[in-house]
Amino acid sequence: MSRKTTDETGRNWERPDQDTQKFRHHLVTALLRSGICLTLQDGRGRYVFIINLPDSWALPDGAEPRDAEIYGAELSGRLDLAKTRVCNSGNPERVHTEQADGRYFEFFIESYPDGFDVAILTTVTELTEERRREKVLKSLLREVSHRSKNLMAIIQSIASQTARSSGSLASFLPNFYGRLHSLSRSQDLITDSSWRGASFRTLAQQQGAKYFRDVAKAMRLSGDDPTLSPNETVHVGLALHELIVNALAASRLNGGAPHIELDCTVVEKAGIETASIQWREHRTPTDLEPHGEETEDAFGSAVLNRITPSALEGTARYGDVEGVISYDLTFPLHANR
Template sequence: MPWFKQEQVPTLRHRFLEMLLESATDYAIIGLDLDGLVMIWNKGASLLMGWTEEEMLGQPAAIFFTPEDRQAGRPQGEMQSSIQNGRASDERWHLKKDNSRFWASGEMMPLKDEAGVVQGFVKIIRDQTERRLAEERQTLLTQELAHRVKNTLAVVQAISTQTLRDEIPFATAREAFNARLMALSKAQDVLMHGSWTTASLRELIAGAASLHGNGDPLRFHFAGPDVTIGPKAALAFALVLHEMCTNAVKYGALSVPEGRVSVLWEILEEAETQLWFRWEETGGPVPVPPVKRGFGSRLIEHSFSQHSGGVVKLEYPSTGVRLSVKFSLAALQRPDA
């Protein structure tokens, strides 16, 4: 036997529906008449969009549609679609009372009487902004990754082409190619720390020192201010540093115990802010200028002079190899640099 009397059913059903509407706070449940005016506005709608029930009753539902959707007739289109198809599903931006936007997943259904005649509509909305933003971030990251991979593969291709261009035995070329890829990998690690948008010049130089300087700060000294540079400039620096280090280990200051390498950089406040980068070797064998331009010379010219607009001075005095480059700091720090 039911605990309620039959004559109580309409009242109980009404109370039950009220409790149902007010308890569904994760959803905006909105009842509309045939003209699209708000007749029901539950607590979830107030929490999501900011308008109170008193403010919204009798107002057109179009008020929480964006201006462009109102212009395109989306509110009326939803009602017509729900009548024709039994429901209308959509995902779009909606407006809050403070005029901010949120991404909504919505369903609209027609409300019919016993005769099947449409008397109004119910629209149920859920906030999906976080999901939408997460999808946009994922898309952006995927596009950025594809861009970075493409650039990296282009650099690898250039390294292989330039390495094999020199007339050297295959075993030597393979060793040089692998070492250059290792330098490129170190640069990628530094870029990862900067979310692939910037790299610390100090970390790039420290990476080169760890590979070639045996961890001895007296043999491989570097000093300068904290400076970040763009991705392409970072790869260029990493490869040039590798070539300079490799030559120093084979023929220069790092080939003898008493040899030293000093890497210094500073910011020059001139007409255009510049980065002055210097590599100086001392205590090693007297350098012999190369008879022809090898990989290192071509790399410095392309990466530092042509690509980054640097003014390059590579010298071979009796004290040791010296490389001096002045860059436009703004050019080095461009996101595509």
């Protein structure tokens, strides 16, 4: 009669005539490759075998291994208490430890029946990479939560301020939707860059793409192309949106198109990289004629003169001299800090 080849779990099988010693050799090889450590102690706490001990610890030379000599006083004390509880209750326990070099390990301790005795089987697994990913994930979730709250605050401000500057729902909706679109395009760039931000030129082109068939023809970009932080991307994007919409509103009645020059220069001031953005919009005499239907947009003015420079810890100056609309925005760059 052949002996049973499948155990009670239904997941392990062995050939009746298999070479146990050969299988043990291959099992140890597999453990060494996996990085998992296995230890077995008898009922008196003496080690029967230790396989693949992590290099964070070392076995004593020429002496019978004991937890205190292997792991040190603090960790061995925690392990001894856990092993005692496992022997008494029969319930497995986990002990975690983080080494001085940042490596993180889990000791899974369980009782192991060995005839009339109860042995202790311990599986030691390194979880350093898993713990690192967990920390990164938690950090990203906190960042997403923080940015979501900031975005909600910006949207709320846009809605309330746009409403105050609008005489009717018909005038409110296009302004509000346009600003939300500007915000969403900036946010897309931030998300695509894994929250690092966006380049200035890409941001300008994105903001102009909604309104110009040929962005390069309507907006001549020159100068440097710094990487903007997420906060800089959002607020510079809002400022560019207001300038573009104002330019379109001024030029649409004469059937023309805005003539815009947009330059960015990065210089070092007091050891800090500082960006200076210059908007120059050349208007024709027809563009400059007053139109009774148009009213001043208080929120657009606030974005350009107060909200954006304040959010960027910078300064802004808006000018209208002899048909040239100018806007100069200067702020310290934070993207690479």
